[in-house]
Amino acid sequence: MKIGPGTPLDVTLNWGADDVQSVGRLAYRDRVAYLQYDDAFLNSGIEISPVYHRTSAGLHQPLRADVFEGLHGVFHDSLPDGWGRLLVDRRAAQLGIEAASLTPLDRLACVGASGIGALSYAPAIDPWDMSSPELDLGELAAGARQLLGGTVGEVLSALGRAGGSPGGARPKALLALGIDGQAMVGAGAAPAEYNHYLVKFPGSGDPEDIAAIEMAYSQMAKEAGVEMAETRLLEDSQGGLYFAARRFDRQGDDRVHVHSACGLLYSDIRLPALDYKDLILLARNVTHDQRQCKAMFTLAVFNVLAHNRDDHARQFSFTMERSGAWHMAPAYDLTYSAGPAGEHSTAVLGYGGNITHAHLLQLGTIADLNEAEAGQIIERAEAALGQWKTIAGDYGVARQSKGRIGAALASVRL
Numbered sequence: 001m002k003i004g005p006g007t008p009l010d011v012t013l014n015w016g017a018d019d020v021q022s023v024g025r026l027a028y029r030d031r032v033a034y035l036q037y038d039d040a041f042l043n044s045g046i047e048i049s050p051v052y053h054r055t056s057a058g059l060h061q062p063l064r065a066d067v068f069e070g071l072h073g074v075f076h077d078s079l080p081d082g083w084g085r086l087l088v089d090r091r092a093a094q095l096g097i098e099a100a101s102l103t104p105l106d107r108l109a110c111v112g113a114s115g116i117g118a119l120s121y122a123p124a125i126d127p128w129d130m131s132s133p134e135l136d137l138g139e140l141a142a143g144a145r146q147l148l149g150g151t152v153g154e155v156l157s158a159l160g161r162a163g164g165s166p167g168g169a170r171p172k173a174l175l176a177l178g179i180d181g182q183a184m185v186g187a188g189a190a191p192a193e194y195n196h197y198l199v200k201f202p203g204s205g206d207p208e209d210i211a212a213i214e215m216a217y218s219q220m221a222k223e224a225g226v227e228m229a230e231t232r233l234l235e236d237s238q239g240g241l242y243f244a245a246r247r248f249d250r251q252g253d254d255r256v257h258v259h260s261a262c263g264l265l266y267s268d269i270r271l272p273a274l275d276y277k278d279l280i281l282l283a284r285n286v287t288h289d290q291r292q293c294k295a296m297f298t299l300a301v302f303n304v305l306a307h308n309r310d311d312h313a314r315q316f317s318f319t320m321e322r323s324g325a326w327h328m329a330p331a332y333d334l335t336y337s338a339g340p341a342g343e344h345s346t347a348v349l350g351y352g353g354n355i356t357h358a359h360l361l362q363l364g365t366i367a368d369l370n371e372a373e374a375g376q377i378i379e380r381a382e383a384a385l386g387q388w389k390t391i392a393g394d395y396g397v398a399r400q401s402k403g404r405i406g407a408a409l410a411s412v413r414l
Contacts, residue, residue: 001092001127002106009105011035011075013048014113014120015322016189016254023048023119028105031070035060046324048119048257049074050286051264064266069104073263078115079107081314083171083203091127114174117249117258171201177234177244189253196250199234200243211243212395213405214335217306218245219391221334224302224384225377227295229330233395241396248319248330257320258329262313269312274346276300279316280366283328286318292328293367297374299331300363301381304348304355307408309339311346336405357414378414385409 003009008027012020021044024037036059047055052063053072062068068076080088088110089099112124175183176190177197190196202210211233218231230246249256261267261282267274279300283292296316303311310333317329339345343352348359357378364374388409392402 001088001095001097001102001110001125003109003123003125007105007123009108010122012120012122013046013118013257014255015118016252019322020120021046026075026105026108026121028070028103032061032065033071033075033104035072035075044324046320048320049259049264050326051282052266062266067266067268068263071104073266074259075108075119076104077258077260077263078111078117078119078121079104080111088127095127116174118255119257170203170206173199173201174247175199175244196247197232197244198247207398207401209241209396209398209401210335211241212397213392213401214243215395216388216392216397217308217335218243219395220306220384220387221302221331223387224381225298226302226334227328227330228334229332245332248332254322258317259320260314261316261318264318265313267313269314269345272312272340272343272345272347272352274313275350276346276348276363277366279346280363283318287326287328289327290368294369294373294377295328297364297367297369298377298381300346300348301360301378302331302334302384303346304344304360305378305381305385305409305412305414306334307336307338307405307412308334309342309344310337311339311344313346336408355414360414 006027006029008025011023011026013023014020021041022038023041024035027034027036035053037055037057042055042057044055049072053060053074060072062070062072067073071079079085085107088102088107092099092102106125108121109123109125110127111121112126113120113122175197176194177183177199178191178194182194183199184190184194200211200214202208207213215231215233218228222228228245229248232244234242234244236242249258261274261279262269264282264286265274265278276296280293280296283296284290286292299316302308315333317332318326319329320326339352344355345352348355348363351359360378361371361374364371364377367374369377388406389402392405397405
């Protein structure tokens with residue numbers, strides 16, 4: 001699980017099939033990473049991180065070495081946090097390796113070509129011992145519960161192969177799902193009849209109906225005008241439900257580059273330092289498209305009205321096509337959350353709580369929306385969220401959760 005001391009990584013954009021574009025070399029010394037773009041990439045016109053790391057000759061250091069373990073934000077986005085990091089740490093312990101001794105480049109080597117997005121790293125390390133690609137959702141969920149409880153079960157390698165790269169605290173897996181309900185490891189290419197999904201399992205402390213809650217939220221978000229990938233509920237042989245979202249970083253077996261607002265702006269998610277104004281301006285800077293600014297405003301409105309307060313910088317991303325064109329990524333991780341100290345992780349014009357209708361209208365002006373246009377977006381979100389009880393019932397949300405979340409939604413008064 002460790003590359004040789006001082007060994008650099010070759011970074012590529014793996015667009016799928018045989019379309020692999022060399023980006024450059026990444027080295028790590030004295031807890032700081034250094035990137036040097038390849039000569040061919042310098043002439044490509046492609047920007048993998050267009051805010052602070054524009055493609056140019058010379059050595060590129062991170063904007064801030066104290067935020068991402070000395071990595072550039074774009075490469076830190078490839079690393080799992082929370083659940084994925086726990087899997088790697090547990091596997092290291094099995095192999096007699098101190099997790100603390102793993103450098104960020106060691107961890108990127110473990111990601112290899114199996115991460116979110118198109119970035120790939122070599123030499124790659126495959127720490128997982130797994131021969132069969134077929135998986136059982138119930139076994140994965142049970143293994144996740146064991147691991148969260150401190151026990152390393154027999155399915156650690158299956159969990160690691162399927163879920164060693166996504167970020168976030170909740171257990172999850174990258175799976176390819178067939179039309180017949182079969183699931184297989186979905187990090188790489190999949191058979192034609194399979195599609196790529198991210199599947200979530202309940203975490204410790206989650207209510208039993210967490211999947212149904214997130215499914216209901218995804219439906220309300222779509223009705224509010226928020227762009228989301230296809231979402232669905234999966235059921236295992238024992239009746240357990242799991243939330244699944246179609247991966248927006250995959251188009252068939254072709255891959256799309258993904259970069260979070262966290263990585264683009266070097267925003268420390270441990271601190272509530274981001275504002276939706278920043279995100280709208282970022283959308284303008286990266287995409288040069290006012291429609292993407294409107295989409296970010298629409299998501300901001302939904303998060304405020306939906307009491308989704310775990311809206312930190314890693315919950316917003318942008319995608320880049322092979323042509324170099326950037327877009328705001330479809331929304332993800334939309335669900336009820338109380339937030340830090342009851343406030344939003346991302347503020348609205350400096351307000352983490354007590355956000356008013358006037359605040360949202362003012363935020364709309366940042367997205368070049370007039371009062372009527374912003375007001376229509378707010379009204380549409382209010383109408384969608386007003387269907388909570390009906391939509392929650394459709395997806396089997398428990399009565400207690402319906403009441404608890406319904407009361408929280410009612411408390412958000414503009």
